[in-house]
Amino acid sequence: MNTLQQVSGAIGTALFVSIMSSGKESCVKGVNEPNTALAKVNGLISGLQQAFFIAAIVGVIVLVLSFFLKRTQAPENSSAGVPIK
Secondary structure (H helix, E strand, O other), X not given: OHHHHHHHHHXXXXXXXXXXHHHHHHHHHOOOOXXXXXXXXXXXXXXXXXXXXXXXXXXXXXXXXXXXXXXXOOOOOOOOOOOOO
């Protein structure tokens, strides 16, 4: 489980960085002078906004889906939670 969490975190980070990067590139393409500092900063801000917007959408979807999770009871003969003597 720990390895899965680490790999998932790395994949998520890479995904959002690539969304940010593609948003930056698409914003800079539409500018007459893309090499100016202002165009680069505006492109970066645009890419960040796109990445955070996608993250917010994913967060809302996960929040809605979390209401449909069902609680389960551990079996009575399970040794989970019983201290070792």
